[in-house]
Amino acid sequence: MIQAIFFYIFAASAVVMALVVVSARNPIYSAAALIGCLLSVACIFVLQSAHLLALLQVLVYAGAIMVLVLFVLMLLNLSRDELGRRRITVRRVTGVYLVGALVTLMTIRFTKHLWAPAVSLEPGFGTIEEVGKILYTKYLLPFEMVSLLLLAAIIGAVVLTRKEKGDGR
Amino acid sequence: MWIDYLVWTVQNLLFPVVVPVVLLTGVILAVWIERRGAGFIQDRVGPNRVTLFGFRNAGLMQPIADALKLLVKEEFIPEKADRFLFFLAPTLSMIPALLTFMVIPFGDVLVLGKYRIPLQVADLNVGLLFIFAISSLGVYGIVLGGWSADNKYSILGGLRSSAQMISYEISMGLAIIGILIVFESVRLNDIVRMQGDLLFGFLPRWGIVVQPLGFLLFFVAALAETNRIPFDLPEAEAEIVAGYHLEYSSFKFSMFFMAEYVNMMVASGFIVSLFLGGWQIPWLPTEALVAHVGPILTAVLQVAAFAVKLWFIMWVFVWVRWTLPRFRYDQLMGLGWRVMLPLALANIFVTSVVPFVLGVY
Known part of the structure; x- marks a missing residue:
């Protein structure tokens, strides 16, 4: 029960952070949100008993790669004028459409297994x-x-x- | 049974609260050691005038006065600063510092009748990796704090910090591999327990004895990761004023300040656990101690041994700070990539080959 509650908290935060990554105007905010998203996914890994995977995710992606990304973004240090204004382009509309299609397909595919019986983990898993x-x-x-x-x-x-x-x- | 609940409460509620509180209180002692140590090394007295209720305590009240002063100071936020990240950054540097200490054992498992209380907040199967993973997040506070202030000096501080962290984290991780090969475990408590053995019948099998080069590399990398002189390039006063926390004042500054000292304590605890026998008292294994003085006193003595070792390493940090000058930036990068990385790799190679040559396997 408590695991389910934590799962929904981290899942929601991962989705929200991912949305911020693609919608934020400032690339530094995108990078910061991506770090938050990676951490949320790592928390979901912990809930699935995959402790090693979770820590490697934090260590490699959140701890090392994102530092380099931030490093480059800070070197560029784009000002507000250079970032430009929010516009609706054909590419963006197509992107939203494709994401919607992907989410629908994945929902159909994965809800099949929703009521499958639970399988217990082997000892020492993860x-x-x-x-x-x-x-x-x-x-x-x-x-x-x-x-x-x-x-x-x-x-x-x-x-x-x-x-x-x-x-x- | 009420005693079951009591044991559960101590393990799951008391330790996670008490350990951060002890760490934050330890900052007072750390600042005191730093300032009085600086005075001692520079042949002067150091701050010793603050009194509280008539007690001077050799200046131990000074850090409390410092903290009060910082709390009531004017808070200044630059006009063009990114306010959200400017507020977030000090917290981001504080939380990983406090979290990392959770897996460091400060005593052997306390056995009271049928109850086994591990003297450690969380005994994780992946303990060592946890420390690396969480402490690698601490850099974001510095980087984002430096960027959000909209000041060229603080951006430079943040940039320097990110490059430095990445460079020295690699040597730090590789310096540990030798210890993992020798002790064959990634659980910190197992590693500490195995350091209670004796080599040749008299020498404690501490990490520093079996991995001297690993210890040296790890210590230097720890200095760099905690931004201490000679590696405090992110806040080099002579070049970039105060680096990443240039625009910070009042409580936010004090959070960066405290995070630095908590990070030092975590690094010391980590060094002690891996290389200086952790809570082990030399030549006195837990079983012998329990047989003679009982389990409770054993636990107290072991925690005391851990604390003594930790504060000794803290003193070495202070000692290094007031003895060595600061590196130039190219020297810093040269040391990290051209000296420490090859040495760490050589250390791993030698550690893995020597047992085969000696025929231990």
């Missing part, structure tokens, strides 16, 4: 030990492929930011 075991046995190949992809991205970033010799910059 702990570091269990997630680690699954990652290194059942999902070893995808896990290693993702690490290779990340390594390639890191090397790419280093190559892109390195100064060429005699570039004079």
